[in-house]
Amino acid sequence: MKKQIIYIVLISYFIFSCNNMSNNMIYKRKIETKNNYKYKRGKLIKCLFLGCLCYGATMISYANSALKNISDNKFESLDNDYNIYSQSDYIEEVLSKYNNTIIKDRSDLHQVINNFKFKVGCEIGTWKGYFADAILQNWNGTLYMIDPYMHLDDWNMAFNKDNNTMNSIFNETKIFMKNKFGDRALFIRKNSIYAYNLFEDNYFDWLFIDGDHSFKGIFADLVNYYSKAKYLICGHDYLNMKQGGYDDFEVKKVVDGFARAKNLTIYNYGDKVWCFAK
Ligand SMILES: C[S@@+](CC[C@H](N)C(=O)[O-])C[C@H]1O[C@@H](n2cnc3c(N)ncnc32)[C@H](O)[C@@H]1O
Numbered sequence: 001m002k003k004q005i006i007y008i009v010l011i012s013y014f015i016f017s018c019n020n021m022s023n024n025m026i027y028k029r030k031i032e033t034k035n036n037y038k039y040k041r042g043k044l045i046k047c048l049f050l051g052c053l054c055y056g057a058t059m060i061s062y063a064n065s066a067l068k069n070i071s072d073n074k075f076e077s078l079d080n081d082y083n084i085y086s087q088s089d090y091i092e093e094v095l096s097k098y099n100n101t102i103i104k105d106r107s108d109l110h111q112v113i114n115n116f117k118f119k120v121g122c123e124i125g126t127w128k129g130y131f132a133d134a135i136l137q138n139w140n141g142t143l144y145m146i147d148p149y150m151h152l153d154d155w156n157m158a159f160n161k162d163n164n165t166m167n168s169i170f171n172e173t174k175i176f177m178k179n180k181f182g183d184r185a186l187f188i189r190k191n192s193i194y195a196y197n198l199f200e201d202n203y204f205d206w207l208f209i210d211g212d213h214s215f216k217g218i219f220a221d222l223v224n225y226y227s228k229a230k231y232l233i234c235g236h237d238y239l240n241m242k243q244g245g246y247d248d249f250e251v252k253k254v255v256d257g258f259a260r261a262k263n264l265t266i267y268n269y270g271d272k273v274w275c276f277a278k
Contacts (some may be wrong), residue, residue: 017099017102017135020195027164039226045062046230047257065069080135086151088277088278089210091116091231091232091277092265092277094112094115094116095112095232095265095267095275095276095277096265096267097115097267097271098111098112098267099267099268100268100269101269101270102240103269103270103271103273104270104271105237105271106131106210106271106273107130107131107133107134107135107256108134108271109131109137109208109234109269109273110134110135110139111134111137112269112275113135113139113206113232114138114139115245116205116206116231116232118139118141118205118206118231119141119142119205120141120142120144120203120204120205120231121135121139121141121142121143121144121204121205121206121207121208122143122144122145122146122204122206122207122208122211122228122229122267123135123143123145123146123207123208123210123233124146124147124192124207124208124210124211124225125146125147125192125209125210125211125212125222126145126146126147126173126187126210127147127159127169128169128173129145129173129177130171131146131208131210131236132177133176133177133180134183134184135208136177136180136181136184141180141184141205142175142183142184142185142186143184143185143186144184144186144187144188144204145177145186145188146188146190146192146195146211147170147186147187147188147189147211148189148190148191149161149166149167149169149170150166150167151163151166152191152212152258154216155212155214155247156246156247157212157213157214157243157246157247158246170187170189170199174187190211190276192211192220192221192225193220193224194262196224196225196228199228200227200228201227202227202228202230203230204229204230204274205229205230205231205232206229206230206231206232206234207225207228207229207233207235208234208235208236209221209222209225209233209234209235209236210235210237213237213247213249213251214247214250215248215250215253215254217255218235218250218251218254218255219258221235222254222258223258224256226258226262226278229278231277231278232275232276232277232278233275233276233278234274234275234276235251235255235271235274235275236251236271236272236273236274237249237251237272238251238252238255238266238268238272238273238274239251239252239272240252240253251274252274256272259276264276264277265277265278
């Protein structure tokens with residue numbers, strides 16, 4: 001705006017001086033020497049040149065601010081009348097806006113989630129509640145946490161402890177989360193391959209998958225929960241990794257294949273977090 005005022009002042013000055021000059025020229029032209037006339041004409045050309053420059057700069061500045069307003073308003077208006085429930089484009093725009101930004105930790109995902117007025121979320125694989133705690137502190141919705149908290153015979157991972165250990169982890173985590181968040185923290189103590197049947201389609205606004213990272217585990221979660229999430233599906237450990245002695249992580253391979261089959265764009269936010277909009 002300041003720039004525009006300066007340009008307007010400059011243009012006014014230019015018009016004023018041109019006017020003066022042409023008056024002078026009309027009255028004095030007859031008595032001016034040929035050289036003096038040339039001098040005046042040179043000045044007039046300079047003024048014209050300056051004027052064009054100012055005019056051009058003003059137009060560019062106006063065009064810039066108009067373009068900026070258009071893109072700002074786009075986000076504002078969509079956000080204000082909160083049309084997102086029919087606005088998958090808006091979700092996609094927000095996701096791409098944050099794409100490749102470095103989220104230091106998966107728990108910073110609330111920066112993305114809070115662009116939408118999501119009410120119900122779900123985390124598959126909660127362990128000690130590290131992600132769930134950080135999300136619930138920074139987001140006002142209700143989070144379902146699906147985790148069997150038991151030894152799983154078909155899950156060959158370091159986190160797969162004996163039943164007693166899993167039981168104590170569950171009790172401690174549940175007490176901690178319930179004291180802190182009350183009914184906003186809801187535990188479903190089940191294996192995700194059975195728990196999905198408890199929920200209708202589109203039950204969750206968003207989903208975070210961080211349970212079994214083996215090929216069969218992530219594949220089952222994507223297939224079973226795709227219809228359960230209404231807007232957004234994210235997860236952790238977007239990589240393929242050989243784990244000597246344990247099942248390999250094959251999250252990236254499966255997520256990429258699934259997204260390709262469904263023609264979805266994957267966004268990547270740092271700390272191995274992946275997301276796609278439905
Ligand atoms: C890596 S930890 C999760 C960490 C947690 N998301 C966080 O960010 O703090 C993996 C968890 O997935 C759970 N898990 C493994 N297989 C599962 C399955 N099929 N369904 C649900 N949870 C599962 C394990 O019990 C374990 O608690």
